[in-house]
Amino acid sequence: DARVTQTPRHKVTEMGQEVTMRCQPILGHNTVFWYRQTMMQGLELLAYFRNRAPLDDSGMPKDRFSAEMPDATLATLKIQPSEPRDSAVYFCASGPAGTGPLGYTFGSGTRLTVV
Amino acid sequence: GQNIDQPTEMTATEGAIVQINCTYQTSGFNGLFWYQQHAGEAPTFLSYNVLDGLEEKGRFSSFLSRSKGYSYLLLKELQMKDSASYLCAVFTGGGNKLTFGTGTQLKVEL
Numbered sequence: 237d238a239r240v241t242q243t244p245r246h247k248v249t250e251m252g253q254e255v256t257m258r259c260q261p262i263l264g265h266n267t268v269f270w271y272r273q274t275m276m277q278g279l280e281l282l283a284y285f286r287n288r289a290p291l292d293d294s295g296m297p298k299d300r301f302s303a304e305m306p307d308a309t310l311a312t313l314k315i316q317p318s319e320p321r322d323s324a325v326y327f328c329a330s331g332p333a334g335t336g337p338l339g340y341t342f343g344s345g346t347r348l349t350v351v
Numbered sequence: 352g353q354n355i356d357q358p359t360e361m362t363a364t365e366g367a368i369v370q371i372n373c374t375y376q377t378s379g380f381n382g383l384f385w386y387q388q389h390a391g392e393a394p395t396f397l398s399y400n401v402l403d404g405l406e407e408k409g410r411f412s413s414f415l416s417r418s419k420g421y422s423y424l425l426l427k428e429l430q431m432k433d434s435a436s437y438l439c440a441v442f443t444g445g446g447n448k449l450t451f452g453t454g455t456q457l458k459v460e461l
Contacts, residue, residue: 267447269449271451276453277453278438278451278452278453278454279394279438279440279451279454280451281448281449281450281451284447284448286447291447292448327393327394336381336382336442336444336447337382337384337396337399337440337442337449338396338399340396340449342393342394342395343393344392344393345393
């Protein structure tokens with residue numbers, strides 16, 4: 237089965253350090269999403285891309301977060317500097333054009349702990 | 352903006368039926384989706400509704416009333432493996448956004 241690959245699976249870092257999370261969408265999927273999940277807030281949409289162009293990043297704290305798609309096979313989410321409140325599970329999802337959520341596949345997530 | 356509400360926790364007995372409710376307020380509604388998420392795993396798609404009514408899919412059914420901003424997920428013949436978080440999500444097609452509720456943690460007991 238095709239899958240969305242996220243790396244690393246787990247990351248522990250100290251406050252103030254830069255964190256980069258990576259996502260390899262399913263080949264041929266042109267829509268990529270970044271979500272953050274915490275106990276209190278649930279799954280929150282941070283940003284999404286279509287054909288590598290950012291369409292909406294209104295859910296993302298702009299001062300420290302950035303999301304990019306350097307090419308069609310890689311999406312990155314960067315936090316600089318990281319803070320303890322950024323501790324969460326970060327999910328990437330991808331989908332093909334025109335399917336809506338029925339075609340979305342989630343990655344296994346990156347569990348980030350900032351100490 | 353979007354507002355999606357669902358109960359935080361529910362407990363049910365193996366073999367029983369449970370209904371998980373979801374209410375929402377949104378603009379540009381284009382469908383309501385239900386996901387299951389086991390601890391430490393990614394959400395997986397269960398069921399969806401675009402039009403009013405009941406959609407049945409094996410042990411899982413989902414209902415939608417767009418005029419009331421209301422949906423429910425019905426799980427029949429509960430099994431222990433159904434213990435998980437159930438997420439209600441609203442799709443707004445204009446922005447291609449899937450917005451999730453905070454999830455209902457279901458515990459199935461013997």
